[in-house]
Amino acid sequence: MSLEVIDTSKIIDFVLFFPGFLFSLSFHEAAHGWVASKLGDQTAKSMGRVTLNPIPHMDPIGTLLLPIFGFFMGGFLIGWGVPVPVDYRNLKQWKRDGMLVALAGPVSNLILAVIIAMILHGLAAFRPDIFSPEVNYNGFTVVSAVVQVFYLNLALAFFNLIPIHPLDGGKILYGMLPRPFADQFDAFVTRYGMILLLILFVTGFYRVLVGVPVSMVARLLLN
Numbered sequence: 359m360s361l362e363v364i365d366t367s368k369i370i371d372f373v374l375f376f377p378g379f380l381f382s383l384s385f386h387e388a389a390h391g392w393v394a395s396k397l398g399d400q401t402a403k404s405m406g407r408v409t410l411n412p413i414p415h416m417d418p419i420g421t422l423l424l425p426i427f428g429f430f431m432g433g434f435l436i437g438w439g440v441p442v443p444v445d446y447r448n449l450k451q452w453k454r455d456g457m458l459v460a461l462a463g464p465v466s467n468l469i470l471a472v473i474i475a476m477i478l479h480g481l482a483a484f485r486p487d488i489f490s491p492e493v494n495y496n497g498f499t500v501v502s503a504v505v506q507v508f509y510l511n512l513a514l515a516f517f518n519l520i521p522i523h524p525l526d527g528g529k530i531l532y533g534m535l536p537r538p539f540a541d542q543f544d545a546f547v548t549r550y551g552m553i554l555l556l557i558l559f560v561t562g563f564y565r566v567l568v569g570v571p572v573s574m575v576a577r578l579l580l581n
Contacts, residue, residue, distance in 0.1 A: 378507035389466035457533020523551030
């Protein structure tokens, strides 16, 4: 197969995949804002962030540059949107509710993964070999793009659950810890969170933290 054909297939595959990627990120960020509005803070809603329109959520690096680079280079594909603003002073019980707002993002991606799995099982009734690697990943089919978005949502969910600032997991763990320990934890991850995150990527340990639960849940949902 010529390089031109490979490039063309990869480009078409990306065109099919990218709308699902944008929707997944938008759903994640909108979920944060929606839960915050239900718990008393209307900041995100007033700024137009409780929407599935991807434009308000787009980050030049996390939504465009990194995902495009990762997709075409065949590396770990992850991304992020512009963080949804939350004024914790407006929340009814700011510590507990802040945890729920943070949890909304990963949960939204798990919900999308479950919905996609149900769609794939429905398609499997007409195409029994739909879950085979050859069907899922060879060529530029709509099915392969749907499967990729399924795995993307699982990856987004478990990546964001890593308890490191600025990921959702850091805010979730903060809300679960007793106050003195929570403040100490918050001070630590605020100062060293980005360094810890960089170490996870450099050492490749993120593949264990994210890849293992993704594989387990994927088998559960697709088998």
